[in-house]
Amino acid sequence: MNRQVRTRETAAFETGEPAAFDVTGLVVRYGKVTAVQGVSVSSPPGRITALLGPNGAGKSSLLGVLSTAARPDAGTVRIFGYEVREAPMEARRRLGLVFQERTLDKELSVERNLWFHARLFGMKRADARARIDRMLCLLDLEDRRRQPVEELSGGLARRVEIARALLHRPGLLILDEPTNGLDPTARSAVWADLLRLRDELGVTVLYSTHYMDEAEFADEIVILRRGRVVRQGSAVRLKGSLESSRIVVACADGEAAARQLRAAGFDPLAEPGGLAVHCTDPESRVADVVRALDVPALTLSVRHPSMNDVYLAAAGEERAMVP
Numbered sequence: 001m002n003r004q005v006r007t008r009e010t011a012a013f014e015t016g017e018p019a020a021f022d023v024t025g026l027v028v029r030y031g032k033v034t035a036v037q038g039v040s041v042s043s044p045p046g047r048i049t050a051l052l053g054p055n056g057a058g059k060s061s062l063l064g065v066l067s068t069a070a071r072p073d074a075g076t077v078r079i080f081g082y083e084v085r086e087a088p089m090e091a092r093r094r095l096g097l098v099f100q101e102r103t104l105d106k107e108l109s110v111e112r113n114l115w116f117h118a119r120l121f122g123m124k125r126a127d128a129r130a131r132i133d134r135m136l137c138l139l140d141l142e143d144r145r146r147q148p149v150e151e152l153s154g155g156l157a158r159r160v161e162i163a164r165a166l167l168h169r170p171g172l173l174i175l176d177e178p179t180n181g182l183d184p185t186a187r188s189a190v191w192a193d194l195l196r197l198r199d200e201l202g203v204t205v206l207y208s209t210h211y212m213d214e215a216e217f218a219d220e221i222v223i224l225r226r227g228r229v230v231r232q233g234s235a236v237r238l239k240g241s242l243e244s245s246r247i248v249v250a251c252a253d254g255e256a257a258a259r260q261l262r263a264a265g266f267d268p269l270a271e272p273g274g275l276a277v278h279c280t281d282p283e284s285r286v287a288d289v290v291r292a293l294d295v296p297a298l299t300l301s302v303r304h305p306s307m308n309d310v311y312l313a314a315a316g317e318e319r320a321m322v323p
C-alpha cells in the first residue's frame, strides 16, 4: 500500500483522522469553459454534505474529480488523505459511487449484481457472501435477493446501487442526484437508508441535489454558483444568516396598519401578502404587534427563512423572500 502519498497537509479533525474528502483550490476546465473555479471543501468522516446549485454550477464536475473519473486542472483532491492524481487506486478503494446512469445489469438478479461487484473489488468469496448478506439486510432488500433487477421499481434499483456501492467498505459514498426520478415514498426510503449508513456504519456521504428538503438532511450544505462556493454551513446557520424572520400582517387597511405599527416603534415593510415586521425572535413579539394594531379582519403569521430562501439568495436568481 502506497502510504507515502498520504500527505500530512490533509485537513485533520479532532480525532486526528484525515478528512474523508479534502478539496483545495480545485479548477476543472473543458476547453475554454471553466466549470469549477478554485473550490475548497472538506468533511470529517461520518458526516453528510449536500451540494446545491443551479444547472451548470459545477456540481457534477466536482463530483467527477472526487470520484477519480476526471482529473483536476489545478488544485488538490484527497480522499482519506490519498491524493487522487498521485494515488488514484488508494483513493478509489475508499469510494462508493452512485451516479445518475443506471449501471446495474438488468437481466441479473440483485444478488448476482452485488456478487460481480464484490469480486471486481477483489473481495474473497466468504467475505463477499457475508458482506452481501449484511448490505441486503441493511437496505431491506433481502426479499429481492433473487429477483432480476429489471423487475424492480426505480426506488428499489437505487437502493441496490447504494448496497453495491458500499460492498467493499468504502468510507465515502458519493451520489449524484440520488433521488432523481423517484416518487416521494422512494425518496424517503433512500434518505432513511443514507442516514442509517452514517449513523450505523459511520459512512461519510456527499451528494448533489436540486431538492431543498433533501439538502436539510445534510450536516453541511455547500452551494455552488458558476463554479464557485457561494454559501457553506449547516441548514440552521445558513437560514439564520439571512436575518429575515418576520411577522407578516395581512388586513384590508394596510396603510392604517403601517401607521399604527410605526407609532408603536416597528418598521413595517410591504411584501407580497402583507406588511412584514422583521425581528430575530418573531414568536416573542407577536403580542406586541397585536397590541399595536386596531384594524378589522387581521391575520398574523410568523415566517422564518427556508432553505429555498437561502438557495434563491445564494443563486441570485430571484428575490429571496417571495412567499
Ligand SMILES: Nc1ncnc2c1ncn2[C@@H]1O[C@H](COP(=O)(O)OP(=O)(O)OP(=O)(O)O)[C@@H](O)[C@H]1O
Pocket (backbone or CB within 6 Å): 030, 033, 034, 035, 053, 054, 055, 056, 057, 058, 059, 060, 061, 062
Ligand atoms: N464534457 C463537457 N464539455 C464541455 N463543457 C462541459 C462538459 N461538462 C460540463 N460542462 C460545462 O461545465 C459547466 C458545469 O457543468 P456541470 O455539469 O458540472 O454542472 P452541474 O452543476 O452538475 O449542472 P446540473 O445541475 O445541470 O447537473 C457547465 O457550463 C457545463 O456546460
